[in-house]
Every structure is written in structure tokens, then in C-alpha cells.
Amino acid sequence: MVTTHNLGFPRIGAKRELKFALESYWKGLSSRDELKALGAQLRRRHWENQQGLDVVPVGDFAFYDQVLDMSFTLGNLPERVQGFHGDALDNYFRVARGRSAQAAEEHGACCGGVAAGEMTKWFDTNYHYIVPEFTASTGFTLDPSRLVTQLTEARSAGVNAKPVIIGPVTYLWLGKAKDDSGRLALLPKLLPVYGALLDTFAAQGVEWVQIDEPALVSELDPAWQQAFVTAYETLETRRVKLLLATYFGQLQDNLALACSLPVDGLHIDAINARDEVAKAAQALPADRVLSVGAINGRNIWKTDLDAALEWLEPLAKMLGDRLWIAPSCSLLHVPVDLASEQKLDAEIRSWLAFALQKLDELKVLASALNQGRASVAAELSANAAAIESRRTSPRVHNPAVKAAAAKIDAALGRRASVYGQRAPKQSAILNLPAYPTTTIGSFPQTAEIRHARSEHKRGALDHAGYQAAMRKEIERSVREQEALGLDVLAHGEAERNDMVEYFGEQLDGYTFSQLGWVQSYGSRCVKPPILFGDISRPKAMTVEWITYAQSLTAKPMKGMLTGPVTILNWSFVRDDQPRSVSCHQLALAIRDEVLDLEKAGVRVIQIDEAALREGLPLRRAQWNDYLQWAVESFRITANGVRDETQIHTHMCYSEFNGIIASIADMDADVITIETSRSDMELLDAFDNFKYPNEIGPGVYDIHSPNIPSQEHIVQLMKKAAERIPAERLWVNPDCGLKTRQWEEVIPALTNMVAAAKTLRG
Numbered sequence: 098m099v100t101t102h103n104l105g106f107p108r109i110g111a112k113r114e115l116k117f118a119l120e121s122y123w124k125g126l127s128s129r130d131e132l133k134a135l136g137a138q139l140r141r142r143h144w145e146n147q148q149g150l151d152v153v154p155v156g157d158f159a160f161y162d163q164v165l166d167m168s169f170t171l172g173n174l175p176e177r178v179q180g181f182h183g184d185a186l187d188n189y190f191r192v193a194r195g196r197s198a199q200a201a202e203e204h205g206a207c208c209g210g211v212a213a214g215e216m217t218k219w220f221d222t223n224y225h226y227i228v229p230e231f232t233a234s235t236g237f238t239l240d241p242s243r244l245v246t247q248l249t250e251a252r253s254a255g256v257n258a259k260p261v262i263i264g265p266v267t268y269l270w271l272g273k274a275k276d277d278s279g280r281l282a283l284l285p286k287l288l289p290v291y292g293a294l295l296d297t298f299a300a301q302g303v304e305w306v307q308i309d310e311p312a313l314v315s316e317l318d319p320a321w322q323q324a325f326v327t328a329y330e331t332l333e334t335r336r337v338k339l340l341l342a343t344y345f346g347q348l349q350d351n352l353a354l355a356c357s358l359p360v361d362g363l364h365i366d367a368i369n370a371r372d373e374v375a376k377a378a379q380a381l382p383a384d385r386v387l388s389v390g391a392i393n394g395r396n397i398w399k400t401d402l403d404a405a406l407e408w409l410e411p412l413a414k415m416l417g418d419r420l421w422i423a424p425s426c427s428l429l430h431v432p433v434d435l436a437s438e439q440k441l442d443a444e445i446r447s448w449l450a451f452a453l454q455k456l457d458e459l460k461v462l463a464s465a466l467n468q469g470r471a472s473v474a475a476e477l478s479a480n481a482a483a484i485e486s487r488r489t490s491p492r493v494h495n496p497a498v499k500a501a502a503a504k505i506d507a508a509l510g511r512r513a514s515v516y517g518q519r520a521p522k523q524s525a526i527l528n529l530p531a532y533p534t535t536t537i538g539s540f541p542q543t544a545e546i547r548h549a550r551s552e553h554k555r556g557a558l559d560h561a562g563y564q565a566a567m568r569k570e571i572e573r574s575v576r577e578q579e580a581l582g583l584d585v586l587a588h589g590e591a592e593r594n595d596m597v598e599y600f601g602e603q604l605d606g607y608t609f610s611q612l613g614w615v616q617s618y619g620s621r622c623v624k625p626p627i628l629f630g631d632i633s634r635p636k637a638m639t640v641e642w643i644t645y646a647q648s649l650t651a652k653p654m655k656g657m658l659t660g661p662v663t664i665l666n667w668s669f670v671r672d673d674q675p676r677s678v679s680c681h682q683l684a685l686a687i688r689d690e691v692l693d694l695e696k697a698g699v700r701v702i703q704i705d706e707a708a709l710r711e712g713l714p715l716r717r718a719q720w721n722d723y724l725q726w727a728v729e730s731f732r733i734t735a736n737g738v739r740d741e742t743q744i745h746t747h748m749c750y751s752e753f754n755g756i757i758a759s760i761a762d763m764d765a766d767v768i769t770i771e772t773s774r775s776d777m778e779l780l781d782a783f784d785n786f787k788y789p790n791e792i793g794p795g796v797y798d799i800h801s802p803n804i805p806s807q808e809h810i811v812q813l814m815k816k817a818a819e820r821i822p823a824e825r826l827w828v829n830p831d832c833g834l835k836t837r838q839w840e841e842v843i844p845a846l847t848n849m850v851a852a853a854k855t856l857r858g
């Protein structure tokens with residue numbers, strides 16, 4: 098019999114209950130007990146949602162982040178938050194979000210402000226985790242309370258619980274040494290704590306533990322490979338069974354290693370590594386379970402169940418009870434329930450599956466494998482009809498778009514002159530001071546803005562009323578920026594629900610959900626639009642807003658767009674054509690918008706490619722192919738403008754080592770990047786004049802409520818000037834300010850402008 102299980106369930110709640118509870122607690126509007134009770138309620142509901150699976154995950158719930166949870170379980174708290182006298186949950190939030198000394202004082206906390214932990218991308222997803230911090234003296238102490246409590250809850254909910262933890266090697270691999278020590282040197286100290294945790298599970302009567310080691314899908318040097326051997330040989334003797342879970346890619350040269358580790362089962366992502374399933378089935382010793390991730394945990398398309406059964410049936414025959422099936426990865430990356438969607442077009446809806454529907458698909462596959470296809474004939478035939486409808490629908494294919502994309506040539510992405518010739522023409526028009534100041538685009542998305550949009554959506558506020566409300570917000574942003582003395586202004590993006598969804602809503606070939614929320618970090622969620630067909634732009638999308646904003650000021654106002662690669666990477670995209678094809682279509686659509694903005698007199702156009710770096714394949718061998726079409730797409734979008742038009746781009750989480758030549762090849766006149774939390778370390782990639790154009794290294798960590806001081810900003814910029822000629826430096830925050838409050842933004846930007854003036858002096 099095939100066993101069904103799940104690697105993780107979305108924890109934010111089908112109606113984002115966790116988000117609202119967290120934000121209410123952080124604002125002091127509800128109690129810690131209320132927050133904890135909501136957490137327990139969500140966990141219980143999610144186990145009920147997973148009923149019918151043979152084994153369900155426990156410990157996949159986190160109030161903020163699963164990696165931070167693991168740091169607390171292992172007692173690896175940054176030194177600066179050790180000795181906190183308050184509640185452990187509050188300390189956990191202090192690491193996640195940081196806390197200014199002023200806020201700590203206002204809330205009467207016993208301990209002062211702290212810097213937030215660094216946040217970075219979880220592999221190639223749009224989820225962000227809090228980076229574990231290490232030094233040579235880092236010690237570990239087990240705190241199993243979170244997992245034990247959740248196990249007890251799961252038992253009382255009547256589920257067959259499988260605790261989920263991040264494995265020791267991936268835990269070290271995800272972290273960062275804050276001194277010169279090597280992370281692997283900590284393994285001998287870490288393993289006894291993992292051993293004790295497994296002993297705790299054994300004492301609780303746990304049979305299986307899922308131990309996530311996604312680092313195995315990346316390139317590992319021999320020392321890291323050896324660490325896997327050491328770790329699992331050390332943990333082998335424990336009295337629980339270990340299911341080693343890998344996901345997000347292929348094991349490749351780590352396949353033999355993964356199959357040889359002394360664990361009881363191995364999970365492989367069969368969406369990304371189908372070819373490796375048969376190899377693993379051959380290589381695994383005869384007493385090991387092979388878990389195959391046969392349902393895509395990263396997209397929202399229905400699985401072609403007949404096609405899946407074609408390759409699963411022989412495998413089930415070969416492995417018998419040793420075959421487990423599951424989604425390819427945790428369902429954290431998909432929305433909860435398609436049934437909540439009332440407004441989706443019926444045909445498109447019939448092609449989709451969210452988390453709950455994916456678990457239903459899993460059960461159908463298991464029934465077909467265990468009792469024969471006839472036992473689920475109706476489900477299989479409905480599935481086959483949906484797959485066929487999507488394959489042949491005329492709504493998916495637009496010959497005019499395909500023809501335009503076929504005509505793309507290199508000339509389309511080339512600017513008339515090189516940067517050295519364009520730059521003087523631009524400065525003659527813009528007349529900016531040294532160290533020009535700007536922001537990344539968005540200003541606070543206040544409750545009033547969100548409320549107005551929600552009223553407009555439900556029909557209580559008409560089009561004219563909504564336009565007027567947004568114009569008022571834009572005017573407020575412009576006035577504030579003028580008062581602050583910023584040099585290049587942004588309209589503030591009040592009218593945008595999200596920088597990707599907003600464009601998805603206006604492009605043909607896209608649809609969007611009402612409640613398809615996916616956690617991005619902490620309480621922040623995104624609703625990725627669904628790219629289902631060939632892309633075109635029926636009309637200009639931003640020109641009216643930007644020209645209105647420009648009409649309010651004599652300072653240069655940036656046109657603000659999201660680039661094709663980022664739109665692609667933050668959407669749910671087609672799996673029936675290469676990503677590069679969808680990206681080229683997006684590039685042509687956004688290019689038209691760039692040219693329309695230029696025609697309307699906009700002198701500076703920013704094209705955000707926040708997600709270009711995160712889309713980089715996990716394996717270096719595939720980087721060139723991706724970078725080739727990603728950079729080409731950006732160039733098509735951006736480079737049709739005149740020399741006099743200044744093109745900016747912006748990227749968050751800018752770890753550019755190894756790809757700086759491609760970043761330079763995009764040929765934006767100015768790039769603004771995230772650097773402040775890394776203390777300008779990320780600028781190392783730009784060192785030695787490797788980047789030829791202008792750069793704005795972020796000096797204000799917008800993910801934290803902390804307000805950077807003028808001195809701190811000056812100090813950061815001085816570090817930047819050690820690596821990049823001062824005449825090519827801009828001064829700006831790390832990213833957009835939409836998640837912040839005006840009360841934080843005004844003092845922070847006041848300090849930023851003052852810092853720029855000091856630097857000029």
C-alpha cells in the first residue's frame with residue numbers, strides 16, 4: 098500500500114487570520130494569550146484540513162518563520178537578545194523584526210532596542226527566512242517545548258503526526274558566521290542537540306520525523322558532503338525513523354550521497370527531479386522508504402493525474418509499501434483553498450488546484466495506486482477533461498503575441514549610446530547634486546488607502562471617488578518628499594495593491610484570485626497573479642498616475658514599473674511553455690509602457706527587477722541560460738528609450754557575487770539595491786569598479802521599525818565610497834516604504850537627506 102503524507106501546510110490561514118492576529122498583537126491591541134490561542138486554533142484547523150492523509154506534518158506552523166523557530170529550538174539566539182527578561186515569544190519577535198530603543202521604552206519593555214535578524218530568500222522562492230547567526234563560540238541548548246506542545250495538540254486532534262524539523266546541515270548552511278569562523282566547525286556542537294531532540298520525539302512515541310535537508314539540491318563541496326555523512330551517522334542510533342526531505346531541485350551529484358545516508362526514507366521532488374526517482378528507487382537499500390513529491394507544491398495548476406499514474410504505477414509495483422507520495426515541497430508556497438474563490442472565470446478555475454485541492458489529488462492518486470484506477474474513475478475523468486480543456490483553450494493562445502515575440506532581435510534591447518555618452522545628457526536635464534537622494538517608490542500603504550481600495554472593490558466607492566482618494570495620497574507623498582528635500586521623487590504607488598499583482602490585473606493573459614494569499618515573510622502576504630495565456634497590454638497602465646504626480650512638482654518624478662523578470666518570478670506561471678517565452682512576452686508589454694511614459698515627458702523611469710536575483714537557478718550550471726533570457730528581457734523592456742531618459746532599476750536581497758557582469762549588462766543608468774542589513778558587505782560584488790554605472794546602496798533597512806541615524810547613514814555611505822566612486826553614488830533606502838508608517842518614514846528620510854548633505858559638504 099502506498100502511504101500519503103504532506104511536507105507542510107500554509108500557516109497564514111485561508112483568510113490570513115494569523116496575519117491579522119500578529120499585527121493586532123504587535124500594535125498592542127490584543128494579548129499574547131489571544132495570539133497563542135489563534136495559533137492553536139489554526140493548527141487544529143489545518144490538521145482537520147489534512148484528514149485522509151496517512152501521515153501529517155507537525156511543527157510546520159510558525160508565528161513568524163520556520164527557520165527562526167528552529168533557531169529557538171536549538172537555543173541559537175543572537176547574543177544581543179540573550180538575557181531578555183520578557184516572554185520568549187516577544188524575544189522571538191525582537192529577533193524577527195528588531196526593536197528601536199524608543200519603541201522598547203514606549204512599551205515599557207525591560208530590555209532596550211535590538212537590530213533585527215537578517216532576512217533573506219528561502220531558496221528560489223518568494224518566502225523570506227531569518228538567517229541564523231553564528232560565531233566560533235556559538236553554543237546550542239535544546240528547547241523542545243514548541244514541538245512537544247504541538248505534538249500533544251496533534252495527538253488530541255487525532256492525526257498521525259510526523260514532526261518536521263530543518264536538518265542540521267541545512268540549518269548551518271542557511272546561516273551566516275558573524276566572525277571568521279567556519280559554520281561547519283559547529284557541527285560537533287550541534288549534533289548532540291539534534292540527538293536529544295530525536296530522543297525527545299522517541300520518548301513521545303513518535304515513529305517518523307521529517308528532517309528537511311534541501312541544501313542537498315545545491316552544489317556542495319566535499320566538506321559539506323562529508324558533513325551529511327557525519328551528521329546522519331551520528332543520528333543513526335536514535336529510536337525514531339528519519340525521512341530525509343529534499344525539494345526545489347535535483348540532487349544530481351548528491352544523489353548517491355542522499356541514497357547512502359543511514360536514514361529510513363528519502364523524499365525527492367519529482368516535479369524538478371523526475372529522472373532521479375527511478376535512480377533513487379534502484380540505489381536505496383531495500384528497507385528504505387522512497388517518498389516522491391508527485392504534486393507540484395509551487396504552482397496552482399491541476400496535476401495531470403493520468404500522466405502521473407503512468408510513472409507512479411510501475412514504481413508502486415516495484416516498491417510496494419516502501420512508496421510514499423506527497424506534494425513536491427511544503428504547501429507554504431500556494432494559497433489554501435480554491436473553493437473560496439467566487440469570482441474566478443469558470444473555465445480557468447477548472448484548471449486550478451490550491452493546497453486543499455492538491456491534497457485531494459494526492460488522495461486520488463493513492464486510491465488509484467492502492468485500489469486501481471477504476472476506484473476513482475469519475476475523479477480521473479474529470480481531471481482529464483480539465484487538463485484537455487486547458488491544453489486546447491483558445492484563451493491561452495494569441496497568435497499576434499506569438500508573432501511579435503518571434504520578431505525579437507538583439508537590436509531591440511540596445512540603447513543608442515553607451516552609459517558614458519548618455520550620462521552627461523541626463524545630468525544636463527536633471528541637474529542633480531552629488532549624492533542625489535531618492536526613494537525606491539512606495540510610500541506607506543495606510544489603512545485609509547487599503548480601506549478605500551477594498552470599498553472600491555466591493556462597489557461601495559465608485560471609480561471617481563477611488564481615483565480622487567488615490568490622487569490625494571499621491572499629493573501627500575509628493576508634498577512630504579518636497580518638504581524632506583529629496584532630489585528625485587516617486588509618486589508613492591498608493592494605487593497599487595502589489596507591485597506585481599497590479600500589473601497582472603491590467604495585462605491580458607492574466608487572471609487573479611480574491612483570497613489566494615501566500616506568506617512572503619512574517620505577517621506579510623502576496624497574492625501572486627496567475628499567468629495562464631499569451632500576454633499583451635490592452636492600454637497604458639501607469640501613465641495617468643505618473644503624469645498627475647509630475648504635474649504637482651518641478652522636481653523629477655520617476656515613472657515606476659515592475660520589470661518582466663520580476664513579474665514572472667512573482668506570478669504563478671504557465672507550465673506549458675518555457676519561462677523564457679512568457680518572460681519575452683512580458684518584456685514586450687512593459688516596453689510599450691516605458692515608451693508611453695517617455696512620450697508623456699517622464700525623464701526618469703524605474704523598472705524594478707526585485708526578483709531577478711532570486712530567480713537564479715539553484716545550480717550554477719543553469720545560471721547562464723537563465724541570465725541570458727532574463728537580462729535580455731530587461732533590456733528589451735528598458736532600452737528602447739532616448740539617451741536623455743534615465744533608466745533606474747531596483748533589486749532587493751542583492752547578493753550579486755558571480756553575476757555582476759550580467760547586472761552590468763542590463764545597462765540601467767542607476768541601480769538601487771538592498772545593502773543596509775549586511776553593513777554594505779553586499780557591495781563587495783561591485784568592488785574594483787566592476788560596475789560601470791550609478792549605484793544607490795540602501796542605507797535604511799525598511800524591514801525594521803528602527804530609524805537609522807544620520808551618523809549611521811553617513812558611515813554606511815563612506816563604506817560604499819570605499820568601493821564605488823562617490824560621483825556614481827546615490828542615497829536611498831533598501832526597498833519601498835509601503836510596509837512602514839509615515840511616523841517612521843519622515844524621521845528616517847530626514848536623517849537620510851541630512852546625511853547626503855553632510856556627505857556633499
Ligand SMILES: CN1c2c(nc(N)[nH]c2=O)NC[C@@H]1CNc1ccc(C(=O)N[C@@H](CCC(=O)N[C@@H](CCC(=O)N[C@@H](CCC(=O)O)C(=O)O)C(=O)O)C(=O)O)cc1
Pocket residue numbers: 223542544547548549550551552593594595596597598617618620621622623624667707749832835836
Ligand atoms: C517587495 N517585496 C515584494 C515581494 N513580492 C511581491 N509580490 N511584492 C512585493 O512587494 N517579495 C519581496 C518583497 C517583500 N515582500 C513583501 C510582500 C508583501 C508585502 C505587503 O505589504 N503585503 C500586504 C498585502 C498587499 C496587498 O495586496 N494589499 C491589498 C489588500 C489589502 C488588504 O489586506 N485589504 C483588507 C481590507 C482593508 C480594509 O477594508 O480596511 C482585506 O482585503 O481584508 C490592497 O492593498 O488592496 C500585506 O498586508 O501583507 C510587502 C513586502
Ligand SMILES: N[C@@H](CCS)C(=O)O
Pocket residue numbers: 537538539596657705707747749832833834835
Ligand atoms: N517600487 C517598489 C519596489 C519594491 S521591491 C516599492 O517601492 O515598493
Ligand SMILES: [Zn+2]
Pocket residue numbers: 537707747748749831832833
Ligand atoms: Zn525592493
